[in-house]
Amino acid sequence: MIRCLAIDDEPLALEQLKTYIGKIPFLELTGACMSALSASKVLAEQPVDAIFVDINMPDLNGMDFVKSLFNPPLVVFTTAYSEYAIESYKVNAVDYLLKPFGLDDFQRAANKVLRQYQLTHQAPPENTATQQSITQDEESDIIFVKSEYRMVRIDMRQIRYVEAMSEYLRLYMEGEARPIIALLSMKKLEERLPQQFMRVHRSYIVNLQKIQQIERGRIVMDKDTYIPVSDGYKEEFTHFLNEKSLEK
Secondary structure (H helix, E strand, O other): OEEEEEEOOOHHHHHHHHHHHHHOOOEEEEEEEOOHHHHHHHHHHOOOOEEEEEOOOOOOOHHHHHHHOOOOOEEEEEEOOHHHHHHHHHOOOOEEEEOOOOHHHHHHHHHHHHHHHHHHHOOOOOOOOOOOOEEEOOOOOEEEEEEOOEEEEEEHHHEEEEEEEOOEEEEEEOOOOOOEEEEOOHHHHHHHOOOOEEEEEOOEEEEHHHOOEEEOOEEEEEOOEEEEOOHHHHHHHHHHHHHHOOOO
């Protein structure tokens, strides 16, 4: 069981968290607090594996509370304000639930907590460089990237495209609705990717095998995703298109 602490200064929101935690078989509610200060006391007195914490609270908000913890548990933020999303990744939050959220959204966040918990508590493989931000299996297309609390296994063949986001990268994977957020530079990843990948913009790398079509100078990855090709990368991308094009 994953021992959880619910933290929210709004009584109704706190009751909702308690109810949702009670519906997830692998979660165990160990406490419910209406302030970060009272939550600090609970953490000092008993072991907690994960916290579901509101951001906007009086005295000490949830973001500053997590930053103050020397060895924080797994963190899921709950808030009505979307502008905290980027900052939440900087403190290695497992997930970010935007209020109002339902049980389905909470279940997805809980599943991510479970995956991270299992990774944290399994024995590390021998001779794995866990302190490095990225390692590579020389005999396959598998790499490991540092995401949240752990090193996450990535099959490079399943990467659709990569988007730069300050010091982080978003890796959009085949069959996954949400990207993997990795603490990694674009240059470092680009050095490891195989030839099927191409940098087409300062902020984008695409898997050439995943492109659906080219439209008005933009790359169409799917019906909702258009990636620009900047002038600095246009010549190389045009050369690729010319090699692959069949014309009468």
